Amino acid sequence: MKTYFPLKLITLITFLLLSFTECSNAQQGEGIKFFEGTLKDALKKAKETHKPIMVDMSTSWCGWCKKMKASTFTDKKAADYYNEHFISIELDAEHGEGLQLAQQYNVNSYPTLIYLDTDAHLILFSEGYLGPDDLIKAGEMALKNHKK
Numbered sequence: 215m216k217t218y219f220p221l222k223l224i225t226l227i228t229f230l231l232l233s234f235t236e237c238s239n240a241q242q243g244e245g246i247k248f249f250e251g252t253l254k255d256a257l258k259k260a261k262e263t264h265k266p267i268m269v270d271m272s273t274s275w276c277g278w279c280k281k282m283k284a285s286t287f288t289d290k291k292a293a294d295y296y297n298e299h300f301i302s303i304e305l306d307a308e309h310g311e312g313l314q315l316a317q318q319y320n321v322n323s324y325p326t327l328i329y330l331d332t333d334a335h336l337i338l339f340s341e342g343y344l345g346p347d348d349l350i351k352a353g354e355m356a357l358k359n360h361k362k
Contacts, residue, residue: 246302247297251303253269253305260330266331266356267303268327269302271316271326272307272326273324274308279325282344285345286349287349329359
């Protein structure tokens with residue numbers, strides 16, 4: 215039995231180190247860079263940069279929202295695309311301005327992405343989980359609608 219203890223200890227240490235590496239990568243800003251501030255502030259930034267806004271409407275209990283945050287929003291290709299072309303912001307659809315926006319656009323499922331132009335007009339509405347490639351396609355469609 216003592217021969218297994220070091221192996222278990224090594225496995226545990228390896229797992230902890232890998233977990234720490236994942237957390238460090240997330241903290242280093244990999245993935246979509248979400249705007250810190252209010253939607254009003256994001257709209258101001260959008261006008262300054264001439265970029266539309268992508269609003270990630272989610273809830274704390276939504277499993278698909280968590281999956282999208284962990285896998286889609288951290289995908290390098292999708293993140294590079296969104297960081298270049300959009301002001302992205304995350305809002306909790308059950309609290310504060312997120313609740314108000316969810317009511318305004320009748321958001322009933324999560325995740326939902328709402329794309330707005332610089333004047334806060336709706337340019338695209340996307341419900342449900344999107345993988346990285348589909349997220350990029352939605353962004354391309356939003357940009358196309360934005361330029362009309």
